[in-house]
Amino acid sequence: MNYIKTVDAVGHVLCHDMTQIIVGEYKDARFRKGHVVREEDIPILLSMGKEQLYVWEQREGMLHENDAAVRLATLCGEENFLWSDVKEGKIELRAACDGLFLVDSARLRAVNNQEQLMIATRHGNTAVKQGDKLAGTRIIPLVIEETALAEAEAMVGTAPLLKLCPFVRKTAAIVTTGGEVKSGRIQDTFTPVVVKKLQAYGIAVIAHCYSGDGVDNVADCIAQMRETGADMIICTGGMSVDPDDNTPGGITKSGAKVVTYGAPVLPGAMFCLGYFADNTPVMGLPGCVMYAGATIFDLVLPKIAADVKIAREDVTGLGEGGLCLGCDVCHYPICPFGKATL
């Protein structure tokens, strides 16, 4: 920090806010910390009684906070993000479309482990709407060695730290299992719940069948639903331990490669997920999805809709935070449920 004559300050960076008070007219910071002094500012600063100023020395190899913020935002990414203007050394990123927000947690940690700079984001693996705030970034001092940014850039490489994948899977077919539902002895109250959850992602149900019980019946119905060309297949019920719970067997028999049967999530422990060779996902939803507020289905659906393939580790990593606290009023997704840091 240097203490220099105001008349020599053009091009230097102010170290603190400069408050101007004109009684009855004006009281605010006339110049903010970080402002780069311009020729036309000099008479104003002098009129405020500032004949000398504390400024950062502008040296070769140093970056102003506004320039550094642009470099950090570039590390976050540009595609599908809206950048704010740089304001007081900060840039905010918002969603340019609805989609699944993804964070490369390991590389974000590595960047934030560098001193004097930061990038903060909302949780990754979450569904966001166009215009939602996603990330903010700034450096800690007013100016920073350019080499610190260069190091962060080298660490990140060419792939951005953040991604926003639009929802592209838009149609679904439902297989409702259970002889009692097929016969009409029990009214189907599961399908309306699933339809509503799908609607939130712009997914339309284009076909629906009642399989009854039995592995072969479930597998046949899945095959029939495959022929509709639906972007995903969803089976409901028949996921637990009763002898007539045949949905996981039906999914396997239908030719899908099963990623998992079982998930460390409550509600939703009996969830099943598989993919066909053409990457069409097929899910088995346990009974809890019909009556619980938020379940495993809410955690996986954004990824399914965005066509981001789910691996077994993605599911097994959900254990920490995978316990719904069952609040009197459900505030999901504004709650810790499913906020694993993978």
Ligand SMILES: Nc1nc2c(c(=O)[nH]1)N[C@H]1C(S)=C(S)[C@@H](COP(=O)(O)OP(=O)(O)OC[C@H]3O[C@@H](n4cnc5c(N)ncnc54)[C@H](O)[C@@H]3O)O[C@H]1N2
């Ligand atoms: N002994 C055990 N019982 C249960 C276990 C367990 O591990 N051991 N797991 C529990 C958990 S966790 C869940 S979740 C449910 C899983 O249920 P299922 O997916 O197997 O559901 P079903 O047995 O097919 O049905 C349960 C209940 O819901 C009715 N049902 C099913 N589909 C519909 C529908 N489309 N519309 C209306 N009602 C429906 C069905 O008739 C049954 O009454 O299992 C726990 N039990």
Ligand code: MOO
């Ligand atoms: O464990 Mo079940 O699949 O939650 O309610």
